[in-house]
Amino acid sequence: MKKLNNILYGIILVIIPVVFSPFTSCGEGRNQKQADIMETEKRVFGHTPDGREVHIFTLRNESGIEVEITNYGGIVTSLKVPDRNGDMDNIVLGFESLEEYFDDHPYFGALVGRYANRIAGARFEIDGEVYQLAANNGINHLHGGIKGIDKRVWEYEIPDAEEGASLRLTYLSPDGEEGYPGNLSLEAIFLLNSQDELVISYKAVTDKATPVNISHHGYFNLTGGRESVLGHELMINASHYTEVNDQLIPTGDLPTVEGTPMDFREMKPVGRDIADVPGGYDHNYVLIGEEGAIKTAAILYEPVSGREITLLTTQPGVQLYTGNFLDGSITGRGGIVYHQYWGLCLETQHFPDSPNHPEFPGTILRPGEEYKHRAIFRFGTKL
Numbered sequence: 001m002k003k004l005n006n007i008l009y010g011i012i013l014v015i016i017p018v019v020f021s022p023f024t025s026c027g028e029g030r031n032q033k034q035a036d037i038m039e040t041e042k043r044v045f046g047h048t049p050d051g052r053e054v055h056i057f058t059l060r061n062e063s064g065i066e067v068e069i070t071n072y073g074g075i076v077t078s079l080k081v082p083d084r085n086g087d088m089d090n091i092v093l094g095f096e097s098l099e100e101y102f103d104d105h106p107y108f109g110a111l112v113g114r115y116a117n118r119i120a121g122a123r124f125e126i127d128g129e130v131y132q133l134a135a136n137n138g139i140n141h142l143h144g145g146i147k148g149i150d151k152r153v154w155e156y157e158i159p160d161a162e163e164g165a166s167l168r169l170t171y172l173s174p175d176g177e178e179g180y181p182g183n184l185s186l187e188a189i190f191l192l193n194s195q196d197e198l199v200i201s202y203k204a205v206t207d208k209a210t211p212v213n214i215s216h217h218g219y220f221n222l223t224g225g226r227e228s229v230l231g232h233e234l235m236i237n238a239s240h241y242t243e244v245n246d247q248l249i250p251t252g253d254l255p256t257v258e259g260t261p262m263d264f265r266e267m268k269p270v271g272r273d274i275a276d277v278p279g280g281y282d283h284n285y286v287l288i289g290e291e292g293a294i295k296t297a298a299i300l301y302e303p304v305s306g307r308e309i310t311l312l313t314t315q316p317g318v319q320l321y322t323g324n325f326l327d328g329s330i331t332g333r334g335g336i337v338y339h340q341y342w343g344l345c346l347e348t349q350h351f352p353d354s355p356n357h358p359e360f361p362g363t364i365l366r367p368g369e370e371y372k373h374r375a376i377f378r379f380g381t382k383l
Contacts, residue, residue, distance in 0.1 A: 038164050039060055041060075043055065052153050056069070059165035070098065071153060074154055074188050075108065079092045081379045093108050093333075093343040113212065114213070114214070115211050115213045116347060119140060119353055122139065129181075133180065145179065146178065169189075182210040183207050195378070196379045198376075200377075201374045209366045210365055222302030223304065229270055232301065233269055233303065236320065242351050252357055280324035282319075284318070285319075297315075307381055309378065317351050318346055319349055319352075
């Protein structure tokens with residue numbers, strides 16, 4: 001195992017004794033041809049402004065699916081999957097170079113946190129103590145603040161895992177970072193397996209009570225960026241959603257989707273009812289199923305290419321965002337201009353502003369506990 005060179009990370013592992021699940025070495029029974037195909041490659045992606053070297057990792061499987069991930073923010077920069085004819089294309093929004101990710105962008109493909117989504121007034125209270133966070137979305141806190149985990153260089157390891165091509169990223173968020181209490185030790189494992197699934201497994205431990213809600217903020221476009229996502233068809237396994245005010249902060253109510261434009265219980269085009277949703281979809285759905293148990297959250301399908309993603313998660317919610325704030329000012333990979341509705345996000349998560357809503361599923365992680373979350377993106381095609 002690659003020795004972590006982050007001194008603070010070493011200290012926190014002493015303070016908080018925890019053993020993350022080890023990876024299994026390739027066994028003798030594993031097919032060598034499969035082992036050669038299911039691989040992870042590494043190359044230098046660039047350097048941060050302060051001179052830190054950043055890498056990009058390419059995960060491949062025997063179906064030809066290829067995922068590129070950088071240890072700067074855990075960003076998935078490219079995800080190539082076949083259409084119904086076997087033609088490969090990149091289905092996520094992103095950039096060619098590391099430097100472009102340093103500029104302001106809407107979290108393309110990144111890991112976001114410590115708290116994904118919004119916290120009202122950029123403040124919360126734990127055990128009678130009030131904590132003030134960075135306000136980076138008006139008066140509110142969004143996706144971990146001004147410099148959240150999406151803008152940090154993570155330590156990396158390429159495990160020898162017989163399940164598929166994998167990458168392990170770790171980051172120590174020190175006490176007080178962006179206003180959060182406690183030293184938080186984070187782990188994210190990306191696994192591309194032979195079942196054509198990209199599995200992201202998250203873990204975290206802390207030495208002080210703190211809210212934790214980590215998510216992957218990928219923008220999907222199953223046309224390869226040729227058209228908007230309004231023609232995609234979507235199912236979300238939820239009968240209720242978290243109502244929000246004009247600042248996209250939950251009111252506390254969980255209205256039913258029945259009879260409203262929010263209803264995705266059966267597959268329908270994303271654009272069918274979007275005109276009746278002020279500002280477009282940017283809402284958390286309350287998933288049907290037990291929290292902590294793996295369950296289907298959503299299915300996204302694009303009828304021209306035949307590409308389909310089935311999303312499974314252990315989280316209680318998923319945020320649907322339809323790229324409402326994209327305005328044509330950003331040009332991404334291949335010179336594609338990202339107009340409004342050019343990408344669709346399905347962010348597995350706890351509910352927005354949960355630290356200020358005790359009636360929502362809890363998000364406070366305490367010493368001696370372990371945060372766990374798994375998201376599975378299963379790729380396929382339909383004829």
